[in-house]
Amino acid sequence: METVEQILEVKAMKKYFPITKGFFQRTVGYVKAVDDVSIHIGPGETLGLVGESGCGKTSLGRCILRAIEPTSGETKFRQHDGTMVDITRLDSKSLRAIRRDMQLIFQDPYSSLNPRMTVLNIVGEPLVCNNLASGDALKERVRELMELVGLNSRHMERYPHAFSGGQRQRIGIARALATNPKFIVCDEAVSALDVSVQAQIINLLQDLQAKLNLSYLFISHDLGVIQHISNRVGVMYVGKMVETATTKELFNRPMHPYTEALLSAKPIPDPRKKSNRIILAGEVANPANPPSGCYFHPRCPYAQDVCKKESPPMVKVEEGHYAACHFAGELSLRGVDQL
């Protein structure tokens, strides 16, 4: 990892939401939404992030951008001069400056755009707020951005309602690109769209990545999308990262039983093929009151006594392939090609 110049290095990130009770809002516990997660992303690379609903994907993405305050941990981000800066320690002025380089694309193109603003104002807003452009220069930059994302720039005076879902997501992408960022968190960026439109937006994100050398943290619960777009994948379970590997490795040779279970739940494209799906017993664990030892043990078909007692650390199973399971590398788990 040290030999590659990462653009982003997240270490031991934690986000605990307090659970309060009664009139005095006494803290009676914590939802450990993100619990000691470390990741890194290289220039031009896409790290896909998967896991069931509530496992902490959005919280992790937001802590990285400091859109919410992390409880602890660090986010080191490479600046233009090549030095790394810890986002979690910046004062608000320095944070505002570095935010131009890090952006967020949301899931819902309907609610994330202000219906009373024109496309010109929506896409241009980050430039105006950062005093980067005004007047004709602003219009010219918005025109350029609209064309970059495949929108007709003659429509810049129109309001969001005049556009389709896919076009609105393109507006959101143009806005995110306005300040020339290097790193973008795409949080379920295509999940609300029809399948055919999804493909177009994914292609657009990939084209933009190649053109602008962007790095993505791509959050999705759709394994097909994750497999298509990611160079590497991280799998989260109840606030913890349980496996990371290159996309090919993770899908073909999973090392964590939870990953195997997720992969087996992936819809099989050929309806004639007999499904070999593992039915996951039990509910996903409660992040406010997780089980002892390995959080996955109540649902894991391979669980042994040690799993109830000891939390498995993340270990390197092979070069670039990490898993947090007491038996990582010892179990013979099925990848997508064996299902």
Ligand SMILES: Nc1ncnc2c1ncn2[C@@H]1O[C@H](COP(=O)(O)OP(=O)(O)OP(=O)(O)O)[C@@H](O)[C@H]1O
């Ligand atoms: N502001 C908040 N206050 C309290 N708890 C929160 C808050 N935001 C998230 N949580 C809790 O933190 C956990 C992780 O939520 P998060 O939204 O990060 O999950 P997610 O993986 O993005 O889920 P989804 O796939 O549904 O988007 C959940 O248990 C959630 O209820």
Ligand code: SF4
């Ligand atoms: S540590 Fe045990 S319970 Fe957890 S995933 Fe591995 S085998 Fe299953």
Ligand SMILES: [Mg+2]
């Ligand atoms: Mg989410």
